[in-house]
Amino acid sequence: MTEKRSIVIIGAGPAGLAAAVRARKSGIKDILLLERDYQLGGILKQCIHNGFGLHVFKEELTGPEFALRYIRKIHELGIEYKLGTMVISIDENKNITTVNEQDGLRIYKAEAIILAMGCRERPRGALRIPGTNPSGIFSAGTAQRFVNIEGMKPGKTAVILGSGDIGLIMARRMTLEGMKVKAVCEIMPHPGGLTRNIVQCLEDFDIPLKLSHTVTQIHGKTRLEGVTVTKVDENYKPIEGTDQFIKCDTLLLSVGLIPENELSEEAGVLLDPSTKGAVVNQYLETSVDGIYACGNVLHVHDLVDYVALEAERAADSAVKRIKGTNPQKRKRMTVTTGEGIRYTVPQIIDRDEKDKKIKIYFRSKAILKTVRVNAVCKGKTIYSRKFKQLVPAEMEYIRIPSEKLKGRNIIIEAVKK
Amino acid sequence: MKREMVCIRCPKGCRMTVEYEGTKVLNVKGNSCSKGLAYAIDEITKPVRIVTSTVKVINGELPVVPVKTDKAIRRNLIFDVMEKIIEAEVVAPIKEGQVILENPADCGADVVATLELRKVTND
Numbered sequence: 309m310t311e312k313r314s315i316v317i318i319g320a321g322p323a324g325l326a327a328a329v330r331a332r333k334s335g336i337k338d339i340l341l342l343e344r345d346y347q348l349g350g351i352l353k354q355c356i357h358n359g360f361g362l363h364v365f366k367e368e369l370t371g372p373e374f375a376l377r378y379i380r381k382i383h384e385l386g387i388e389y390k391l392g393t394m395v396i397s398i399d400e401n402k403n404i405t406t407v408n409e410q411d412g413l414r415i416y417k418a419e420a421i422i423l424a425m426g427c428r429e430r431p432r433g434a435l436r437i438p439g440t441n442p443s444g445i446f447s448a449g450t451a452q453r454f455v456n457i458e459g460m461k462p463g464k465t466a467v468i469l470g471s472g473d474i475g476l477i478m479a480r481r482m483t484l485e486g487m488k489v490k491a492v493c494e495i496m497p498h499p500g501g502l503t504r505n506i507v508q509c510l511e512d513f514d515i516p517l518k519l520s521h522t523v524t525q526i527h528g529k530t531r532l533e534g535v536t537v538t539k540v541d542e543n544y545k546p547i548e549g550t551d552q553f554i555k556c557d558t559l560l561l562s563v564g565l566i567p568e569n570e571l572s573e574e575a576g577v578l579l580d581p582s583t584k585g586a587v588v589n590q591y592l593e594t595s596v597d598g599i600y601a602c603g604n605v606l607h608v609h610d611l612v613d614y615v616a617l618e619a620e621r622a623a624d625s626a627v628k629r630i631k632g633t634n635p636q637k638r639k640r641m642t643v644t645t646g647e648g649i650r651y652t653v654p655q656i657i658d659r660d661e662k663d664k665k666i667k668i669y670f671r672s673k674a675i676l677k678t679v680r681v682n683a684v685c686k687g688k689t690i691y692s693r694k695f696k697q698l699v700p701a702e703m704e705y706i707r708i709p710s711e712k713l714k715g716r717n718i719i720i721e722a723v724k725k
Numbered sequence: 726m727k728r729e730m731v732c733i734r735c736p737k738g739c740r741m742t743v744e745y746e747g748t749k750v751l752n753v754k755g756n757s758c759s760k761g762l763a764y765a766i767d768e769i770t771k772p773v774r775i776v777t778s779t780v781k782v783i784n785g786e787l788p789v790v791p792v793k794t795d796k797a798i799r800r801n802l803i804f805d806v807m808e809k810i811i812e813a814e815v816v817a818p819i820k821e822g823q824v825i826l827e828n829p830a831d832c833g834a835d836v837v838a839t840l841e842l843r844k845v846t847n848d
Contacts, residue, residue, distance in 0.1 A: 356791035372840035459789035504733040
């Protein structure tokens, strides 16, 4: 039996919750929110630190508080959701196959799907660190769950590989719980996380940040006994004679997040190799008609506030489609990355007369000081903005006046003055 | 004296240059709002932070509840406050905003719950 819904949202983390609330407020009654966990809120429930909500709620909140504000709205608005429900597949006709304990196997047919599955952590296997396979090696998010939800400490002394935000947050968290964090090693010459986290998570507690360093050996048979840390050259190759043994019983890996797009791919959604998320236009529509993507499944964000705002835009697009007010007769342009730019979202602009400004999010490849970010069409710079500094860890955006767009391609580049 | 610092009052992370003498701030450059100025002055005179952690729960649906200090506290009191947080226990049910510890270590802030937690009866 197939049940019909106007909008089905996959994932009830910040993106899914914000999309559901927005779509309901825009008058869509039959929304279904699908979540595989036993509760709403996604990863926010374990992000107990503060710093969320400054843009969306104009106050500083912790992750659980941010999630609770949306969860209460879901209940107030009577939005239908299903917990403990796994989506097994979606197809290009927007059939969604689900399983859970109560309903067994159930298929939903949606007019629009919003993908909001978030991302997962890169595991140890992706790093190929030589050595033994003892216990005591965790991804940073797993350790965060142990400490903040299960109430358990992962060990006594730790080294953290990777300076992503979760790793930095966990360096502070473990220190507060009485653990000794001996070092954070980052293979890149610049930190992976937000500068504010370097300050308040490492510097406040005198935790050394070793840039251009990586873990080259894992020691210990049953439990981790230590790691070898080595300096790397500009090609990220270990430099001989720079090995240093650090005794520890815990190694956290904070080495990147990967959007969870297995379902998207099955539905025929085209992915961008740089973001590992869907290729979308400025309406956040994927290559499959009526399937939208937002939040960390689209590209990994620094701030949950931006996730929520992006999800609202995806919801607006889905609502327009259902109401039949989405723009027609669009001229398609591709957005390509030029010098200094790692990726852009969107990757496609479907031009419409009604658009005023097109917002393009981007990340730089390296730390760039005093640069101009240019938008170039047919060899002509149609828009340019000065940036004092671009950091790969911090997403930035430009807003291009849509009447200046020309041709079939636009290049975004970051050029030294 | 001059110090480079990054404002942590919001995720924008303005990079600022602060000129000061002792604990007197003479000039702040690079901030984009008044919060940055206040942060720079706090960092030179009395650095403050919000502390977040978890407190042990009895009879709850989860073994711990997330908590925070309801105001920023002096940075040098963080570990004194943590000591009280680690010792503390609270009985479920718990409401968001419920005071778990009143003014621990005389820090000037209360420790409050940041999540609601249901009671679980063991049968």
